[in-house]
Amino acid sequence: MTIHDPAAALRANVATPFEAAHAMPVSVYTSDEFLALEERHVFAQSWLCAGRADALKAPGDYLTMEISGEPVIVLRDRDGALRAMSNVCRHRMSILLEGRGHVRAITCPYHAWTYNLDGSLRGAPAMDLNQSFCKEALGLPQIRCVDWKGWIMVTLDPDLPDPGAGLREVDDLVGYLPMQDYVETFREEHRWNTNWKILAENFMESYHLPMCHGGTIGGAVDLRKMTCPEGFAGFNYHHILKDDSIALSIAHKDNTELQGEDRYRTWLLAIYPSLLITLTPGYFWYLCLTPDGPGHVKILYGGGLHPDFAKDAEAPQHFATLKSLLDAVNDEDRGCTERVWKGMQSRHATPGALSHLERPNYEFARWIASKLPA
The missing domain is CATH 3.90.380.10 (Naphthalene 1,2-dioxygenase Alpha Subunit; Chain A, domain 1)
Incomplete structure (x- = not known):
């Protein structure tokens, strides 16, 4: 060959x-x-590890990763559950978060569109005059994420069996x-x-x-x-x-x-x-x-x-x-x-x-x- x-x-x-x-x-x-x-x-099309679940202890603790070029946020939501979602703003497609840290909400560094910890859009400044704007339709796409034996496992594949x-x-x-x-x-x-x-x-x-x-x-x-x-x-x-x-x-x-x-x-x-x-x-x-x-x-x-x-x-x-x-x-x-x-x-x-x-x-x-x- x-x-x-x-x-x-x-x-x-x-x-x-x-x-x-x-x-x-x-x-x-x-x-x-x-x-x-x-x-x-x-x-x-695989489960990939983002590290240890105990690295994200409190609601708002987050880390970021890429899967096949796809930017991903992994965080603890307000209920303490692990959650993964797209790290791309639904407005002009800026990356939202970098590295790891703690946030009370996810705020875009470009135009200040702000998302709740479950990915729903909380607010978007100066959008009230655009008749096509629908806040409820502009949440961050969710990505599969599970805690497997203390490891944070994430996949882009919606149909992949759980790691267990x-x-x-x-x-x-x-x-x-x-x-x-x-x-x-x-x-x-x-x-x-x-x-x-x-x-x-x-x-x-x-x-x-x-x-x-x-x-x-x-x-x-x-x-x-x-x-x-x-x-x-x-x-x-x-x-x-x-x-x-x-x-x-x-x-x-x-x-x-x-x-x-x-x-x-x-x-x-x-x-x-x-x-x-x-x-x-x-x-x-x-x-x-x-x-x-x-x-x-x-x-x-x-x-x-x-x-x-x-x-x-x-x-x-x-x-x-x-x-x-x-x-x-x-x-x-x-x-x-x-x-x-x-x-x-x-x-x-x-x-x-x-x-x-x-x-x-x-x-x-x-x-x-x-x-x-x-």
Whole structure:
């Protein structure tokens, strides 16, 4: 296949059994044409994460995001419910809100049209002489938004089944850890010079840990003891047993519910297409990915504490130490994934055979191929 037909090249790639599989074709990462397909058929037709529900605590707390170029507001309405709506004014189409913050009402920065927290139009100055103006017909279009296990999930697709329907197996694996009750302690936004899929794949496999993370966590990894189980329709996963070298990696000393290896197990969940979660009995951290052209990715990077540790007086200092480690690991991942992107620009760039430790990458490629039109 040529670079001019990257979707066909991907379909041919994933038709090969995993035992003989190769990495995705270069054009799947570098092609503007393929990214346009992803925006229409992957991002516009999937549940995407806007972060943690506890980031929006009070009525009027809001954040903004984009889905396939569509500006979206997510907020707590006056009744305390999560709500998502268009972030485009119904007058002259200005963007209404930026970043995140708190508002009592949504006021357009261009002509001061003002909307209630449910999206209905509250007022519009100097519109009384226009006979076509109808305030009741000019509310902000609503967008589907749900709280799934403490994650804010948003979709442009009005017919997509709720996340719980497509991710039932998550409960079977990690239901003993109350994700919905974990407390977020940091939330940051970054932009890296790499393709979004390169970063997603990097999270999905631990084959790179000994080399890429040689300065931090790589020395504790034994490739011979790693396994990558077969994933599910909506996500892939693997898990690691950790010791108490990181204070928050294991269950709190006062926790009597977790027993045996469940007190030490770290889960890595890749929820398709772009929510990447590391979940331990003590803390969690996550990445939410948004493509910004083929060669850049916008990253929402956050994390926090299991409720047992959130109320422990010593937890903040332990988490500060942990956050320093997470940041260092993140910096190492940035270097590795940006080098992959740079290497893909070479005329000699050719995808290599996959290790048995890269099964999640193969499943991710098959999922993307399944979302594209035939």
